[in-house]
Amino acid sequence: MSVAKLVFTPLSYTGWGSLKELLPEVAKYAPKRILVITDPMLAKIGIAQRVTEPLEEQGYSVTLYTDVVPEPPVETGEKLVSFTREGEFDMVVGVGGGSALDLAKLASVLAVHDGSAADYLNLSGSKNVEKKGLPKILIPTTSGTGSEVTNISVLSLETTKDVVTHDYLLADVAIIDPELTVSVPAKVTAATGIDALTHAVEAYISVNASPATDGLALQAIRLIGRSLRKAVTDGNNRQARIDMSNGSYIAGLAFFNAGVAGVHALAYPLGGQFHISHGESNAVLLPYVMGYIRKSCTKRMADILNALGGNSAYLSEEEASYKCVEELQRLVSDVGIPAALSGFNVPVSALESLTQDGVKQKRILARSPLPLLEDDIRKIYQVAFNGT
Ligand code: NAD
Structure with missing residues (x-):
């Protein structure tokens, strides 16, 4: 160990x-x-x-x-x-x-x-x-x-x-x-909430994950999974705000110790080049990066599905990991965040410069359970652009 x-x-x-x-x-x-x-x-x-x-x-x-x-x-x-x-x-x-x-x-x-x-x-x-x-x-x-x-x-x-x-x-x-x-507007609640979820998800699949960070990450995913939609649709929902606050805090403890990985590495260039907020940059990439790497961490993706309120009991790990990606996609869409880079007016011509800046985030990429090299990064941006 x-x-x-x-x-x-x-x-x-x-x-x-x-x-x-x-x-x-x-x-x-x-x-x-x-x-x-x-x-x-x-x-x-x-x-x-x-x-x-x-x-x-x-x-x-x-x-x-x-x-x-x-x-x-x-x-x-x-x-x-x-x-x-x-x-x-x-x-x-x-x-x-x-x-x-x-x-x-x-x-x-x-x-x-x-x-x-x-x-x-x-x-x-x-x-x-x-x-x-x-x-x-x-x-x-x-x-x-x-x-x-x-x-x-x-x-x-x-x-x-x-x-x-x-x-x-x-x-x-x-x-x-x-x-x-309580006063955070719905759009910011959505973006920041998915940011917190991304911290927990990436901490859980990080190569530096440990039992202590696993516990924190899964609990953060549970809290955010059950309350983010409610906090976005009704900002005055006290329990939803409490869950999101705790979820964000403990996701922070988890990712500070286990690190974040591919989603963040690819989100930084999006924020830098197109001034898309950090939360939205993570949100639009989360399902695509997780979809790309899922075969390297199917068991952990099944755990994430369960923490999000899904049920992997009757599914193979492979099926559960696929369903986890669908669940993440649904959550991002339910809170009103565009499902593709084109929804943020990112032109197809930018995909290469995004790729070149993404490659530079070596320290963050090193925590991905599936090594992400230049060609992988290019493919992920391409899929995220098309939204398929
Ligand atoms: P933010 O601080 O940029 O705030 C977004 C908007 O929400 C602002 O307009 C702000 O005025 C408004 N706002 C904040 N609180 C509000 C409230 N209670 N009521 C009404 N409006 C409110 O957004 P953020 O997502 O919290 O922070 C993003 C920054 O954090 C980025 O620069 C990102 O890179 C960085 N970040 C840092 C870490 C870290 O570990 N240090 C981790 C992730 C992201």
């Missing part, structure tokens, strides 16, 4: 109303100047103020930074890093979707480093993270990325995405309160 390295951190609070744990956690660090990082929408609808106002009432000096954009480009990261360095903050709180949380992680660490954010990117940078940085508390407001429990910060480049990763990017505290997700 191979050795699994498992990191289950940070200290986390989950559950409806868990935001109340913010003040006692902040108090432990006795900060003088707190930087709260969010996006303009969350400031507009008052979610950011649910974080800043109680802190101000306790007498903390709080600065609200709202210049976060979805799928943040590296320039957005640079601007925030400069702002954080100049402000002499001693704590960072990120509140928002993965975009705000990733930038909060980056800012908290690079505040105590020299150089630009681009210097620290995995694929193209030359510097390594060496110091822990400012204490950080992360509060997700979407149920999707799991960023609150990973050591990854994703930045968009001109045609693809790259990441800064180091365990120093891990939060000190994560507060996962489903109440904060």
Whole structure:
């Protein structure tokens, strides 16, 4: 049996109303100047103020930074890093979707480093993270990325995405309160929910899967399988929001430890070249990548089918794996996400450049149970383009 390295951190609070744990956690660090990082929408609808106002009432000096954009480009990261360095903050709180949380992680660490954010990117940078940085508390407001429990910060480049990763990017505290997700619009609920499902599915079929991550991944698939449709059609469905919040959190723990694979590797170029959101990029590719690799992991695909609420009892593993792909396709379609790349106006002429960028994601591709080489990647994009 191979050795699994498992990191289950940070200290986390989950559950409806868990935001109340913010003040006692902040108090432990006795900060003088707190930087709260969010996006303009969350400031507009008052979610950011649910974080800043109680802190101000306790007498903390709080600065609200709202210049976060979805799928943040590296320039957005640079601007925030400069702002954080100049402000002499001693704590960072990120509140928002993965975009705000990733930038909060980056800012908290690079505040105590020299150089630009681009210097620290995995694929193209030359510097390594060496110091822990400012204490950080992360509060997700979407149920999707799991960023609150990973050591990854994703930045968009001109045609693809790259990441800064180091365990120093891990939060000190994560507060996962489903109440904060009630206002997420249906389209974002769908995309982020399939993102979380993809984390769990890819963690479960990863070559780095272990018994601990298997348990987390299957439970995440169960929660998301039973509640994503409900959360999309009725955002006020409390139980559905709770399930999605827990599902996203534990899928994050699973994929942080087991890794993601082919779906993510091929989704990054789609997001980079066509500015399709991370969740939608994963969603449109999920059934096609899983359909392509299913013969390398039929037993695991049968388990996923069962976790999604299907029944493999009277099926061969081969039949169950096929049915699993159909079930994933149905779920993506039921939540309103286009079933083919053409539905996102991706032209056929782009398939080659997508393939070339996909091949570069070697670290992620290495976790696929079926090795995915250039020709495989080309074929998957082609099938996803046609939708057949
Ligand atoms: P996002 O943060 O970009 O937010 C999407 C939209 O939803 C924004 O317009 C935002 O204002 C809105 N929104 C967020 N919460 C809301 C709420 N409660 N009510 C109303 N509107 C709300 O989306 P995301 O999918 O959460 O994050 C995507 C980013 O995360 C991408 O850059 C992706 O690459 C990255 N990501 C990071 C990790 C990681 O481990 N660090 C994992 C997966 C994805």
